[in-house]
Every structure is written in C-alpha cells, then in structure tokens.
Amino acid sequence: MNNKKYALGIDIGGTNIAIGLIDTKGTVLFEKSVPTKSFENPQDFIDYLFIEPNIQNNLYNIKGIGIGAPNGNHFNGTIDYAPNLLWKGCIPLRAMFEEKFKLPTILTNDANAAAVGEKLFGCAKDIKNFVTITLGTGLGSGIFINDTIVYGENGYAGEFGHIRVIPNGRLCKCGRLGCLETYASSTGVVRSYEELSSTNKAKSTLNLINPLSAKEIFSAAEKGDLFANEIIDYTAQILGQSLADFCAFSDPKAFILFGGIAQNGENFRKKVSDVMEKNLLTIFQGKVEIKISTLHDKNAAILGNAASVFLLNK
C-alpha cells in the first residue's frame, strides 16, 4: 500500500506565487515560483496548478492543500480585499480549491503560515512566545502566544504592517497614511530611497534612473555606499521602534525576521536589534531576541502552509 504523505503548500504573494510539495519531515520534493500577474483571476491559477505535471503525478499522495495569502481569512477560507493583489474583492479561494482538487484545504494569512512553518520546521521549535515578521512587498506578522497561533476574533490578528508609525506619513495601499509597511518592506525601502534622495548629501553609487529594488539598495550598502546605508539605518530605526512597542503587547521571547530584505542578514538584524533595545520598556530589556529565519532557503511560507495541513491531519 502506498503510504506517502505529502502536502501541497502554496504561498500567494503580491509579486510571485510559490508552490511546493512537502513531506512530513519538511523535505521539499518539488517547488516552483510563478509571477502572480500571469493569472488574471484565481480560477486561472487553480486550473494551471491542477495540470502541473509534478502535482498531477503525485495527486494520490497529497493529503491536503495549505494556502497562505495576503488577507487570507482562516475562518471563512476567503481572501478579503488584499491591497497587494491584482485579484480584487472577496475571493472564496478555499471552496474553489476544494471543488477542483477534492482535497481538504486550509487558507490562512501568509504571515501566519510562515509562523507555523517556523514553529514546526524552523528556529522557533523550542520557543513558546514569538512573532514572525515577514518583510516582503508588504509587512506581515504571525503571533504565537503560549505555543498557540493567534487568529483573533475574525482571523485578522497580526496586521502589524498597518500600525501607523508616522503621523500623516506615506500613503498605504490600505488607504491610510503612515503605516509601518510603507517604510519597513521591500517597497518601503525603495520609497525611502526615492524620497530621501532629494535631500541626500551622501554620495551614492546607485543610479536612480533605473527602477531600483530593495535588494540592490541592500547590496550597495554592504559595499559601503553611504546613502544606501542611511536608508538601511532609517528602515531599521522605524522597524526597531515598532518591535519595541509590540513587546508591550505580547511579551515575546523572539522576533523572527524573514522575507526579501531580511535575507540581507546579520547587519540589518543587528541594527534593528540595537534600536529595539534602546526603545524597550525596562522590564523587557535584554530579554527579547531578533533572529533571522533559518527556513529562508527552504521557503518558510511554503513549509508553513504545508505544516498547517499536517497539523490538521494529526
């Protein structure tokens, strides 16, 4: 008898959709990434996935599908008005997947999925209270308190990217001004660069005429570009202060950073950590760690979504 047990993990992002087939040990058997904008609507994506050969050939072994999406509602199985997606409105994605695949499907916020992945397969295995901070196109957070993920009353807990950090600051895709993710995210970093370049006195090796990416700015900073370093400091300042404030809410042992700009590692982590430490209430000082996800290369979000399936089937 065939007793292989796989889960299909899907991470829908503003730029790319990552897909992975995972076993119970967290081994990635197959993965690929496709641009989100290549699918005009979610049904096109589901139809594409269903005939993907690596998935179709393993369909018999797949026990469930775990999907993480921006504004993914765990309770309703819907994507609710995601500002970073081209797919608009309220999308009943879980029902659409179950209809096509005839497999149990879990939909959650992408940041929550990343937190579950970190808990099962990553650096939070032995931590009961932690918060994952996803620094991608936007900023998402997944909160574990007493070893349990926090969904909240409506499934929206952890919208940390939309706390407002600068009064009347940058316009956010949510329609409000000054949200954290307009500063601390890959798009936020590029906005900082563009905004501050008019007042910049430091010489930069970067060429503003080209469309810049956060990755290029981080890499220029590593090579000693002074202005790029100012942007990193500015980003770390805003993020570090916000994390210090977050501690007052749930008293975490660690924040785990991952996603695009966290991949740049130790230098950024240390800067964020130093700012946070300076801004912490005395009772938390010296007690809160900032870590970089150990699941980075293996795609924490895919693993997290798959992990949700395994938790359900236990």
Ligand SMILES: [Zn+2]
């Ligand atoms: Zn916002």
